[in-house]
Amino acid sequence: MFAIRLVSEAGQPTRVVLVDAAGTPLGGDDEVAAWCRIAEGLGAAGSIEMLPRPLRTPAKVILAGLGDGDYRRAGAAVVAAVPGDEEIQIVVPESATAEQVRDLAEGAWFAGYRFREAPVGPRTAAVDLVTTHGGYADALDAARSVAEAVWLARDLTNMPSSTKNPAWFAGQVIAEAARRPELTVHVREPRQLADEGFGGILAVGGASATPPRLVELRWHPDDATRHVVLIGKGITFDTGGISIKTREGMKLMKKDMGGAASVIAATMAAADLELPVRVTALVPLAENAVGDDAYRPGDVITHYDGTTSETTNSDAEGRLVLADALGYAVRRLEPDVIIDLATLTGANAVALGKGMAAMYTHDDELAAALVAAGEAAGEAMWRMPLPDDYVEYLRSDIADRHSSPTQGGGSVVAALYLREFLGDKVDSWAHFDMSAPSWSDRTAGDLVKGATGWGVRTLVRFLENW
Ligand code: BES
Numbered sequence: 001m002f003a004i005r006l007v008s009e010a011g012q013p014t015r016v017v018l019v020d021a022a023g024t025p026l027g028g029d030d031e032v033a034a035w036c037r038i039a040e041g042l043g044a045a046g047s048i049e050m051l052p053r054p055l056r057t058p059a060k061v062i063l064a065g066l067g068d069g070d071y072r073r074a075g076a077a078v079v080a081a082v083p084g085d086e087e088i089q090i091v092v093p094e095s096a097t098a099e100q101v102r103d104l105a106e107g108a109w110f111a112g113y114r115f116r117e118a119p120v121g122p123r124t125a126a127v128d129l130v131t132t133h134g135g136y137a138d139a140l141d142a143a144r145s146v147a148e149a150v151w152l153a154r155d156l157t158n159m160p161s162s163t164k165n166p167a168w169f170a171g172q173v174i175a176e177a178a179r180r181p182e183l184t185v186h187v188r189e190p191r192q193l194a195d196e197g198f199g200g201i202l203a204v205g206g207a208s209a210t211p212p213r214l215v216e217l218r219w220h221p222d223d224a225t226r227h228v229v230l231i232g233k234g235i236t237f238d239t240g241g242i243s244i245k246t247r248e249g250m251k252l253m254k255k256d257m258g259g260a261a262s263v264i265a266a267t268m269a270a271a272d273l274e275l276p277v278r279v280t281a282l283v284p285l286a287e288n289a290v291g292d293d294a295y296r297p298g299d300v301i302t303h304y305d306g307t308t309s310e311t312t313n314s315d316a317e318g319r320l321v322l323a324d325a326l327g328y329a330v331r332r333l334e335p336d337v338i339i340d341l342a343t344l345t346g347a348n349a350v351a352l353g354k355g356m357a358a359m360y361t362h363d364d365e366l367a368a369a370l371v372a373a374g375e376a377a378g379e380a381m382w383r384m385p386l387p388d389d390y391v392e393y394l395r396s397d398i399a400d401r402h403s404s405p406t407q408g409g410g411s412v413v414a415a416l417y418l419r420e421f422l423g424d425k426v427d428s429w430a431h432f433d434m435s436a437p438s439w440s441d442r443t444a445g446d447l448v449k450g451a452t453g454w455g456v457r458t459l460v461r462f463l464e465n466w
């Protein structure tokens with residue numbers, strides 16, 4: 001990740017002056033002020049105006065619009081507008097709060113992302129925030145921890161599945177945790193998964209040459225009073241299995257571990273920020289492949305909690321691995337809250353478009369906290385229903401339930417299916433179907449084409465405030 005520093009004096013490179021909604025520059029010299037008086041349309045959120053100043057110092061001033069105080073958007077727009085070899089200096093307005101400086105830095109870091117394997121140099125060289133205000137260091141540190149987590153989640157998700165198999169992903173978690181000694185990791189391999197009855201993970205991962213794993217990553221500070229369990233779908237590639245996907249349907253399926261990437265990354269950030277809350281990230285990892293050992297349409301699978309699922313579509317694999325993880329969390333981890341993130345259904349995008357996740361929960365307080373966290377963090381979500389009338393679609397003649405009903409709304413019945421594994425021990429559960437916003441088709445705002453790391457920002461804000 002490139003550096004963002006707080007500096008007290010402006011140097012030579014490209015200077016950025018932020019402009020408020022009224023077109024007034026919040027900093028800069030007399031010439032900038034004069035220009036802003038005569039120019040029109042300055043100040044809209046995310047707008048960029050280059051002010052060439054031959055023979056002056058600095059030789060280039062960028063006017064970046066804040067609109068209604070949208071510092072994250074301004075930070076992102078600046079980074080996107082400046083070539084990767086140019087150092088940037090942003091003049092921090094006198095009036096900026098610590099929260100706004102955090103947003104500014106987050107926006108710059110999110111938009112300045114580049115995949116670690118890309119064969120080209122960084123998208124952004126470095127950013128200096130010019131200020132004499134002494135109170136921004138913590139805000140910048142918080143932004144850095146969140147941004148490192150977003151970069152990690154994006155890197156994991158952008159990695160091609162030829163490299164990214166379950167063992168590789170588990171190795172990445174171990175390597176990241178090793179840099180933070182307070183974190184512990186336990187990785188279950190197939191033998192242990194079989195001994196303990198993780199039938200969903202074993203069925204889905206059965207046909208792959210790279211067998212499944214269950215990763216458990218723990219952040220357990222001494223001062224923690226509450227425990228949140230984060231579960232992420234970790235399908236390292238989804239062919240659909242024997243119910244095979246089409247070419248179009250399969251081409252982005254390396255991203256089918258986006259939920260796993262986000263919960264792992266958010267837990268790393270919780271440790272970096274030393275948040276006083278116990279967090280366990282639980283990530284079932286499997287490749288949904290085609291082969292002799294593939295599970296079949298019509299098979300009945302026994303889950304960790306001992307209940308069974310009939311599956312007539314091997315492409316509904318995510319819920320089968322999540323079912324095991326939920327059952328394990330409920331029975332073994334004593335969570336106060338469970339939040340799962342999953343690239344679960346194409347129906348997420350049908351209902352809500354590409355820009356937002358579908359959120360499911362019965363808990364109004366949790367819903368409000370998550371929506372507020374998403375708003376503060378710049379991630380969109382919409383709360384969806386869990387209608388009891390639809391539970392009958394999960395009925396099976398030969399098992400406790402059916403995993404792939406064809407009625408009831410794809411994203412909704414998937415959520416109802418997951419709910420089955422909560423038992424009566426946990427009232428506080430939220431599920432995010434985030435298949436749509438996990439990927440961006442274009443570079444825009446604070447997203448870069450490719451994986452978005454959706455959920456990291458919301459989860460970290462939620463953990464900070466909870
Ligand atoms: N990983 C897919 C969902 C998905 C689709 C994510 C498109 C991102 C973009 C999931 O495993 C899946 O195949 N879901 C099926 C469910 C169906 C078989 C009940 C779907 O959405 O079609």
Ligand code: MN
Nearest residue numbers: 238315316317
């Ligand atoms: Mn699938």
Ligand code: ZN
Nearest residue numbers: 235238256318
């Ligand atoms: Zn899938």
